[in-house]
Amino acid sequence: MWAKLETLAAATADRRITTLFDEDPARATEFSAAFEGMIFDYSKTNIDVETRRTLLDMARATHVAERRDAMFSGAKINETEGRAVLHTALRNLSGRRVEVDGEDVMPGVLDTLARMEAFAEEVRTGRFTGQGGKITDVVNIGIGGSDLGPAMAALALAPYCDGPRVHFVSNVDGAHVHDTLQGLNPETTLVIVASKTFTTIETMTNAETARLWMAEAVTDTGAQFAALSSNLEKTAEWGIDASRVFGFEDWVGGRYSVWGPIGLSVMLAVGPQDFRAFLAGGESMDQHFLTAKFSENLPVLLALVGIWHNQGQGHGTRAVLPYDQRLVRLPAYLQQLEMESNGKSVAMDGSDLTVNAGPVVWGEPGTNGQHAFYQLIHQGTRVVPCEFLLAARGQEEDLAHQHLLLVANCLAQSQALMTGRSLDTAREMMAAKGLEGEELERQARHRVFPGNRPSTTLIYPQLTPYRLGQIVALYEHRVFVEGVMLGINSYDQWGVELGKELALSLQPVLEGEDRGAALDGSTAMLAGYFRAGGPEG
Incomplete structure (x- = not known):
């Protein structure tokens, strides 16, 4: 299977992507897919009809559809830990029955969601207060998925944040908790401790520091704490009333948990209605993943492009480049999602992998990256496949001229990566500046862009709670598809x-x-x- 992909990659290694557009004027349409106004364009890659057919055949041969259906049904596809994988149940707003060991988990999921919504409303309206009045600030203390997901989402949804200010502490370095708490009023601050077992050493160390800080100003520290945990005994020892403890099952992995109680800080910031819109976006992508044929299925196509670049062409890194400032934490979120999920060297059956697995994922938002690392992307010796994300409309209508400039930059970068600049063109540029001879040649060589560097673009109307839900679920399913095709378990993380x-x-x-x-x-x-x-x- 992998040998055929490598053969295709070798046969097309010297082919320029631009020739594919020359041969097929409709390539942009034929090598893109749309869903609910969102377009995934992968035409600026070296994937042709035969390569796509081969990749689709590989997805079928590795039983992606069967494993997908098993995941959604509650089967224990996390075989090394003997667990189901059901973060999708957390956004199953329809309440469709989902069984684990013969029991429908949805009544419990929906009950927890309702409890979260009730508590969020109490905090946001002031019915729940601190010992100094209405809650003005929320500090979420967690690490890994208990931090990256909600921190990313809260920043992404800033225009919808009309509740208390939310802050995030993760690093056990005392500077993080110190700098976060400094300037906050303990009497009007709610602290959320996010640890399923309530024993995570980094989280509990920071939580203890926050508790001591709180004790300097209030008489009952536990009254201003909430817990995202399944350990009611330990949360009770902290004086946290059971009504403020929100648990989740072991079939929700940390890096997939923002949809449930781990997202409480986000719900407090944006309100239950917009948090439900976020869940609805995720659910819509779930249904698309379940029902769309592979050739039009966004998560499948995104995964196949990743497989082609990494396992096919040998590009072991990918840059995630959101031209959307509020997605500033998305690259870090996807870094954990992909590298902790698929950073493996052992297959499900315990054998050594015969190909490299997960790529190195990194990135920065928008034009910031252009003035940092795009030099390497454009002219470096390594090819770095790029994944652009872009909203057609910004939130700030009075700054539409700036958004237009942002869009122009994004489209220009993807075009420049593909087309490049030839030596002949560079020579003409230097000749126009009056250079001649060896100096002209030397200066021209520095201005050559090799081009033929692949990129994809995910464009969507506007970054709303619903769209954010779609984007996050899209990438979750992309990781799943790649993991299935590689024959690994994407849901354990023994490496940590x-x-x-x-x-x-x-x-x-x-x-x-x-x-x-x-x-x-x-x-x-x-x-x-x-x-x-x-x-x-």
């Missing part, structure tokens, strides 16, 4: 465990309690440096 275990064993060493611990020379030296307090000065 070893470092956490070693950190616990190193803590007493750093405290000076276990200087006889067996450490490698480098770690022992660095630990000694820390114990000595660093060099003077």
